[in-house]
Amino acid sequence: MSIPVVTVGQSREDVVGGLERLHGPVTVVRRCAELPELLAACQSGLARAAVVAEGSEGLTASLVDRLGAVGVAIIALTDNADEADRLRKIGVASALTGVHSEELSDRIADAVARLTGLDRPAALSAEADTGAALAAAPVEPKPGPESAGTGKIIAVWGPAGSPGRTMVAANIAGEMAADGREVLLVDADTYGASVAAVLGLLDESAGLAQACRLADQGTLDADALRKVASTVATALGTFKVLTGITRADRWTELRAAALALVLERARHMADVVVVDTGFCLEADEELSFDTMAPRRNAATLCPLEVADTVYAVGAADPVGVPRLVRALAELETAVPQAAPIVVMNKVRASSVGRSPERQLRDAWERYGPASGLTAFLPYDPAAADAALLAGSLLHEAAPESNLRSAIRELVCAPVQRKAKSSVFSSTPRRKAKD
Structure with a gap:
């Protein structure tokens, strides 16, 4: 050869x-x-x-x-x-x-x-060639392979139409930080980055773009990552945030190779890395003859490919449900290993009918994809608006809300989640007999 x-x-x-x-x-x-x-x-x-x-x-x-x-x-x-x-x-x-x-x-x-x-x-x-050996060479450094980080990556994804990806991602980060874990929240949405606005951060520096720049140059380590990340302190815990790009036309700064290195370093820095992704899974190469050009959707595909857990968030209404069904089929094609945990957000009787969870499960079993429905987040505009207005998380703005409880149970107490019959119920129902 x-x-x-x-x-x-x-x-x-x-x-x-x-x-x-x-x-x-x-x-x-x-x-x-x-x-x-x-x-x-x-x-x-x-x-x-x-x-x-x-x-x-x-x-x-x-x-x-x-x-x-x-x-x-x-x-x-x-x-x-x-x-x-x-x-x-x-x-x-x-x-x-x-x-x-x-x-x-x-x-x-x-x-x-x-x-x-x-x-x-x-x-x-x-x-x-003997000419290459004329001068004595210094001792060559032989660095050992870098150990893999132990942090877990959680990707929060969903179809177009504002199903609530950022709200869910930010509150997952907050609940895990409240449990004493070291958390890094990453805004990798190249179409509409909004984590900074949701958390009330006056940050125009685009922390993720800075981290990608350092990773591209090979100078990013855990300490450098901490420096470019913003700190969010809440009443129950503190976590770090890599804010998203400040304008949509800056998407070229989030290249796949650099972002993969950022996520790899993040595993060393944090116990949990929560990534708020964009919606689009389209392969950019299909749109361009230049296959070496930067890929806008790489910032979505890369976290989904390396994530340990993927939450697929959809809106529980006649428009959001079919969007999620179609998007899950696209996800299976684009990232076959994803195995998403499907979460229905904004669940309410007014858009689905009486007993909305049962209605959604029945419809999903008839028409939905192989992935079953895992969790339901209730529609609670008062709690969500209070948190958004204050630039804070639900556990600060509305700690007793059903929405906050449902998100906490989703990521922090799966055993308790199984014991509940509905997000609209304040008391757990009696377990069915085997």
Whole structure:
């Protein structure tokens, strides 16, 4: 198997030139003057690997993602331990500038094999270029793999039409913080970010965009994430918030690769990460001939793909229910592993009929998708309006409301939830006999 390689820059011992003199599967097909030229060469299908001998500081997570999408692995040469660590965080293999050409060939083959899932070439040339070994190389840093974070990601999603995604997401975060957990609330809605407004935050800095920028550069860690997140203090607990973009046209700042890194770092920072997502699941590639262009809906799809729990929120009315049914079918196609917990919001007899929960269950069993209805949140405009007007959560504005109780039971007391017959009932009914 041949591995065509493009390069940019030239190391002081010219190991890139040494690659050209090796007799093996790794072949240098073009030397580029700068990164944009290298990117163009890779996107044209010319190479399967790129060696960045100079200018590795220009590599970002988004660039790495773009090259990975066309099957190109990246190897950067640097003697700076901090830069090597940054490169590792954005998915770039690194080597010292004084690396032997033969060893560089091995690393290229390994990087391509990891990216493509194919076996590396059985044998590489043993004829290394001796010029690469003239100078003694410093000790190369070998950072161990970063342990996975233990935090859980909860994605709150729902169809178009204001079913109450943000209200549910914000109050889930508040209830979990009240239980003593460290919580991070993330506003990833690229169409109508509103978490800051719901919580009464006068924040125009777009915390999530800042975090994505740091992640793209490979400089985001748990401490940096805490600094860009806003703090919300309530009577029952405190949690952090990454506010959403301040204008809809800033959606390009929330790229998939960077957002995935933000969520990965968030797992290390918080016990629970609650993500308020947008509604649209459409694959942007279907709308554009440029498959490498930024994807607006990636900010919705990415959290749904990595979430441990997905809440699908729909409005309990003759318009909201069929919207949710159709949207769940789209979700199953777009993110098959999601397995959503379906929540009916704004449940009221005036829009569904008497015994609204029973009516909704009966209709769902006849026409609904495979996912069963899990929870019902009552329509309580007085409590919701009081919280919105005060820029606070339900446990502060309306602590005794049925709506607050239903949300708390949804995420904090599943056993108690099973004991209730209806969100309109203030007393649990007697359990049915087995």
